[in-house]
Each structure stands twice: as structure tokens, then as C-alpha cells.
Amino acid sequence: MSDRLAVAVIELSDSFRAAWDDLAAELDVDRVALAPDDAPPPGAVAIILAAGGEEDRALDLLPSIPAGGTPVLLVGAAASHRFGIQALRQGAADYFALPGDLDILRRTLTARVEAARERGRPSGPVAPPADPFAELRGQSDALQSTLDAARRVLPHDQVTVLIHGETGTGKELLARALHEGGPRAGAPFVAVNCAAIPTELMESELFGHERGAFTDAHAAKPGLFEEAHQGSLFLDEIGHLPLPLQGKLLRALEDRRIRRVGGTRSREVDVRIIAASHVDLEAAVERGDFRQDLFYRINVVSLTLPPLRERGDDVQSLAGHFAATLAERYSLPVPQLDDATRTALRGYAWPGNVRELRHAIERALLLSEAGTLDPQHLIPRATGGPAGAGPIPFPATLEEIQAAAVRAALLQHGDNKSAAARQLGISRARLQRLLDRDDEEQS
């Protein structure tokens, strides 16, 4: 079936016939001929009831047209006030007297086409992108071997996938790529971070709830399973799912049906699950924190995203990519990575992985002179830490923590002691005493 938008035309007369093809071509939509008792095709933005000279017949027909919510635009030749009112009363969405109203008809259809285009992607299958993994940039062996495994899963849209990886390694990007590159592309991709939802709300978030199901359920609300129907549901940090809910999730996966909290009827859902975790779920199973049956159900295919520190030169290419895309976002010239910047990038372990790198580039881009990336702005840690701030030894004494806080506050306020003291909530004199003590210890 075509995904294109269309204008359906019921011709009661051949007046203005040439106009319909012209309008359809102008709007880049299909023109579909319709009999008066035909339902409009999917994608129809309006039904034109073409009735030049047959206006009275059109009035009789209007109530019986099976428009199913598609607006019927009656087009005639009679520029009569009273006739227009009659048409509306018979169910027309609007009446146009041609040729005088042709321009208004064109604008009406244009608005409907634009609204339809804004409202939705085509509902049918869409062509997968050339390389669904293009957003996961990097040529390191560690990354490429994961992507090779992911490519093999692409055609199998019923297979659940479990993605492992530290925070910030791109687990959601990989999940989205599996969705966009597979047979479910074009259907919804719903991502939810289980760690971000309070435990007591988790069930209603996933499965929805009916009004009054619990104290704060003032409105009935569809759940994320329903929103992901026919698409993919990405459950990030699935290890945070409370045990009772793990059982309900397992049942939903087995039965392919869910029931809203407080609801009485079950609803069919066709959802492919992609799960992710930064913790070792097998260990969680051994501890009894994660159900073994659910683990085996979701761990059909396991993919591991490597941390950035194990991806060699990927950090350089990613930094260049982020610099270019973020420069475009902020309308700034694209900066080049000079040797000092490259050295700073290499000399840091990036514990927050790609996400941390991206934030660091964004910060440096906005704080550096336009067209440059000053390494001193690549977050302090990336350049070995600001002079004077120093690392806190572990375990630190109270004095060491105080001294570090003072140094950090001074750094933040350009050595303005009053401002630093205000930030720390202490007097300027107390700040000076802490500084003096620190100096003594340093010497």
C-alpha cells in the first residue's frame, strides 16, 4: 500500500475536472477517484465532492458518504450564502464556489497536507538507513567487533537483545540503530531508563494505569508498552527493575499482552524488547536481585559496548565529529584539533565515556575563542587538573577536603576570596585561615 498522502475526489459532474489533477500535482499528493459509497483510502487528507451543476444532489448525498473522519469539501458553482449553510448542516466541512474560491480551496488543502505531514511519518515500513550504525562512530577493533555482531541481529526483529556497557558508551544509540536498521523501522522506538523512575511508579509507567488506580492516578494514562506497540521498547538499566515487576515483565513478554494498573481487560502488544545494563546481571542473578528466567528471556543475544579508554584513536575522531556538529548547532566556525588538544584528549581516561567527551567538547567550544578549542577548557581533569586545585588523596582527612574545597572555589571565582567565601558559606577571614593552614602544610 502506498504511504503517500492523497486527495480523494467524488465527481458528480465534470465541471472543473482539470483542477483536481493540477491541485494534486501542486501539493505533491495522489489524486484518487472515489465512488460516493467508497470509504476514503488511507492517507486521504480530504474528500472533494465535485458537484458543479449538481449541488442539490450533493446535498442529498452528503450524509451517506462514509468519510470516517476525513473532511468532505463540497465544491460547486453556486455562490449562494444559503446553499453553503445547507451544505454545512448536511455534514460538509466546507463549501467552495468555483472558480472564485479556487485559491481558498488550494490554501485549505495545503494546510491539511502540511498538517498531515507534520503529524506523522508514514505508517508502513520505511527503507532502513544506509548504515544504521553510522551514529556509533569509531574504527577501533573493540567497537567494530560489537557492531559486526549487531549487524547479524538486524533482520531478526523478535530477538531480544541485552546490551552491556558502562555509562555513556552509547547503549541507547546502539538500541536505536538495531530498531532503525531492522524490520520494525518506522514503528515507534520507546526508550526508558528504569533507574530514573521511582520504584512505586514503575509498573504504571510500563503498563499504564486507569483513572483512580492509585492515589495520584487522577487521569488514565497509556503505558510505554502500548506506546511501543509494533515497535521496540528499550529498557535501559533493566537491573533496576524491582523483583515483583520483573515477573510482570516476563509475563508480558511471554503472553504478549499487558493489563493497565487498575484495569480489567488485557491488551495485546507486539513489542520487541532491547534491554541494557551497566552492571553484571549474571552476578545480580546469583545474588537473587534479578530473576534468572527473565535474564535468560532477555539475554538471547548479548552485545558489549567497549569503554572509550579501550577504543584507541576513536577519542580523536569522536572529538572531531562532536566539534563539527556542535559548532553547527551554535553557529560557530568548526575548530581544528591542534596538537595540544589531541594530547589532552589522549591523556585522560574518560570515565564518563562518549557522553563525557561530548560535554567536554561542547564546553570547550563555547568557552574558547571562536574557531578554536582551547585545551584548558576541555574540563579541568582532561588537562591534568587546574593548578592549585590538586587531587584529594583517598582516604582524605577533613582538612584536606576543606583545602580542596577552598582551592576549587577560588579557581571558580578567579581568586576572588569574597566570592569564594560566599559560595562556601563561610566568612572571608575563615577562608583566609584555611588558606594559610594549607600553605603551611604545602611548605
Add this chain to the structure above:
Amino acid sequence: MNAPNGTPTYSDPLRAGRRAVLGGEFLQARSELERVDPELRGSPEWQLLSAMASWRLGEFAHSRIAAMQARDQYRAVGDTDGEMRAENVAAAGAFALGDLTDAERGFSRALALADRLTDELMIGHCANNLGNVAYYLARYAAALGFYRLATVSFDNVASWKWLAGSWVNSTIVLRESGELDGARDAAERALAAAQRAGDQRIMGQALAACAETTAALGDLELAHVQAGRALALATEHHDPLGEAEALRVLCVVARASGEPDRAEREATRALAVAERVRHPWTVAEVQRELGELYRAVGRSGDAKKAYQAAAQAFDRLGAASRAEEMRARTNGE
């Protein structure tokens, strides 16, 4: 527009009014709708268009009544789509008038109708509106749940501008809940959606939300740059509300940087803009910010006045718990 024989065609004003509403020309919409034949003025479409125009022109009581009349008429003829849209506008009227209970009831009903019609765009709008109600009532977990549903729905229909708006709202709630990493992630998603939408106004709003989160994370230097860019975008693209919000964030950054004079200047500018565009929520927020600023520098009398003004503004919005919080601070001064 006239027909070829010079006779005015019957529905020009209604069509013109509809076009003006959809095009965001609300004053023009009002004048077109007033020209509509009296016989058609009782139609649900006329009522709904009139309600939409009135809401945008700040005439909330009239908007609410017109939308309720449209809703009842649509319901009487079984037009669920029309009923849903009218219900949403009626609830928006209640929301603006501070009747949060009625607003919540209306948005909930509109959401149920949208769910029945599988209208993802309306599910997104209703969920976002319910999130706003929950936020006003300081029910943060519920607000985040509704914003989550809204983002999923807007994403499903590729409605990037609205998606960005819901992510901005999520950013604000996450930040106020102290979930700073989550707030930064939400702000990043808001910026990405705004960029995809190609809408510089929402980009500015997303950047302002991002800046306030950056400030909360302690990077005041970056926060200042981000808020400055947000202000520039809002000014360039004639978005007074965005301008007020960016100025408020600049005030927050200046206060955290230990620059009370600059903070007061930014807040005063923000207040002037928010009052000009009659946006009580921003007025209340700026007054609260001023209260915090004056308290920090020991100007107790000024702090008390600012907190009182904030409490009154929150009261008008129906945000009782926030008003109460402001009154508690007033009493503390």
C-alpha cells in the same frame, strides 16, 4: 473575498479566521471571526476557533466558556475529534485561570479521548499539559511521568518542536528534584530536538534550561555563556517569554557567581518583560529569585516584598504549595 459576480461568499470570514488561528495571527483571527454570519457563530468550529484565539490573546475566561460550548456541541453530534480538541482548550483556559483541579480533569478527559482515537499528537499535548499541572502542584514524579509519555508520543509522530518543549519541561522538573545528571541529559535531548525542528525560539528556551542546569552543576562560566546565547536567540527571534526566562537564568548565574548587582539588574529586566507579556509563572519565578538574592545580601525588607509578590502570583496560578513555601520564607525574613 468575493465570488465573480461580486456577491460575498458566505464563509470567507470563518475560513480566514481558521487560517489566521493556524497561522498564529490571533488578533486578525478575532476580527475575521467577528465578521462571520450570526447564524454560523453558534457552530462548534466557530466557538473553538474563538476560544483558541482568545486564549492566545490572554482572555482566558472567554476562551474557557467558548471552548466548553464547542465541546458540548461536538459531544452532542458525536464528533469525538472535535470534542477532544475543545476539551483540551477548555482545560487550558482553566489552567491559565488557576483552576488546576478543573484543568486536570479536562486534560485527563482529552487524553482519554486522544488515546481512544490513537491520536499521538494530541496524546503528547494532553500528557504535556498534565505534566504542567502536576509540576505546578509540586507532584514531580507524576509530572515526569506525563512528560515521559509526551516525549514518546511526540517522538512517534516526529513532532520535533513539541518534543523539544517537553524535554525542556523535563529538564526543569529534574533539576528542581535535584536529579542534575538526568536534567543535563534531558537538556541535551531538548537541544537536539530543537535543532532537528530548526526552531530557534525553542532552541533558545532549551539553551536557557540547559544553562540553569549547568549552573546547578557548578560550572558558572559555561552557564553564563549558555544563558547569554539563549538571550541572544530569544531577542533575535522576538520571543519575549524566552527573553524573560534567559534573563532570569542570567540572574541565577550572577547570584551564584557572587555578583548581586548584576543579578538584580538581570532580574529587574526579566520581571519587566514577563509582566509585559503577562506571564504570571515567570513573574512568580523571578520574584522568588529576587527574594533569594535579597536574602543572600541581607536586604530583608526587599526580600520580604519579593517573596510576598511571588506568593501572590503562585496563588493566582493555583500553585498552593509553592505559594505556601514563599509565605514561609516571607515569615522567615
